[in-house]
Amino acid sequence: NAGVMQNPRHLVRRRGQEARLRCSPMKGHSHVYWYRQLPEEGLKFMVYLQKENIIDESGMPKERFSAEFPKEGPSILRIQQVVRGDSAAYFCASSPPGQGSYGYTFGSGTRLTVV
Amino acid sequence: RKEVEQDPGPFNVPEGATVAFNCTYSNSASQSFFWYRQDCRKEPKLLMSVYSSGNEDGRFTAQLNRASQYISLLIRDSKLSDSATYLCVVNMRDTGRRALTFGSGTRLQVQP
Numbered sequence: 001n002a003g004v005m006q007n008p009r010h011l012v013r014r015r016g017q018e019a020r021l022r023c024s025p026m027k028g029h030s031h032v033y034w035y036r037q038l039p040e041e042g043l044k045f046m047v048y049l050q051k052e053n054i055i056d057e058s059g060m061p062k063e064r065f066s067a068e069f070p071k072e073g074p075s076i077l078r079i080q081q082v083v084r085g086d087s088a089a090y091f092c093a094s095s096p097p098g099q100g101s102y103g104y105t106f107g108s109g110t111r112l113t114v115v
Numbered sequence: 116r117k118e119v120e121q122d123p124g125p126f127n128v129p130e131g132a133t134v135a136f137n138c139t140y141s142n143s144a145s146q147s148f149f150w151y152r153q154d155c156r157k158e159p160k161l162l163m164s165v166y167s168s169g170n171e172d173g174r175f176t177a178q179l180n181r182a183s184q185y186i187s188l189l190i191r192d193s194k195l196s197d198s199a200t201y202l203c204v205v206n207m208r209d210t211g212r213r214a215l216t217f218g219s220g221t222r223l224q225v226q227p
Binding site: 033035041042043044045048056059089091102104106107108109111 | 214215
């Protein structure tokens with residue numbers, strides 16, 4: 001049973017380019033959460049999604065960031081026109097329905113570097 | 116005020132020592148509480164859930180004081196492998212947020 005799969009593990013983008021981060025939840029998990037961790041800081045919640053629905057995006061920056069979790073395929077976190085301040089580790093977690101915070105499993109993260 | 120506050124440390128302790136970490140949270144209606152462990156540049160991993168009655172898992176003991184909005188983690192007989200950052204985590208569902216809120220972490224360095 002594969003865990004939460006994130007790819008790529010490392011991503012380098014030039015300022016102004018787009019970054020696409022992918023997250024495949026564990027089998028049987030229908031809830032996906034994205035977190036961002038800036039260097040030397042804690043994890044900050046960004047967005048919570050279920051299949052085809054954004055449930056809570058209160059932590060998402062208003063501009064340039066978007067997320068989706070389509071019926072088929074992985075969840076995608078998209079950052080348009082990246083800036084140096086977007087450099088961070090982006091972690092995805094998934095949980096099964098009904099377990100809420102007790103069923104969290106994190107992926108290994110994508111480390112985004114903007115040059 | 117941060118929603119979840121922790122002393123960043125680092126705590127430098129010798130092998131075999133007992134060390135305690137504390138955490139406070141701002142939302143009195145928070146429902147679920149956890150300690151996670153994060154090794155350098157890796158994903159957080161659940162160490163243990165925290166219950167009002169207190170709970171123990173081997174060398175690790177967690178306590179929750181709802182009246183004081185305070186969570187603690189005690190590590191006995193520290194091992195070199197315990198060196199990591201310990202994250203205090205709270206679920207604040209009453210705020211409408213359904214995701215976990217993380218503290219910034221307390222770094223532990225166990226020395227030989």
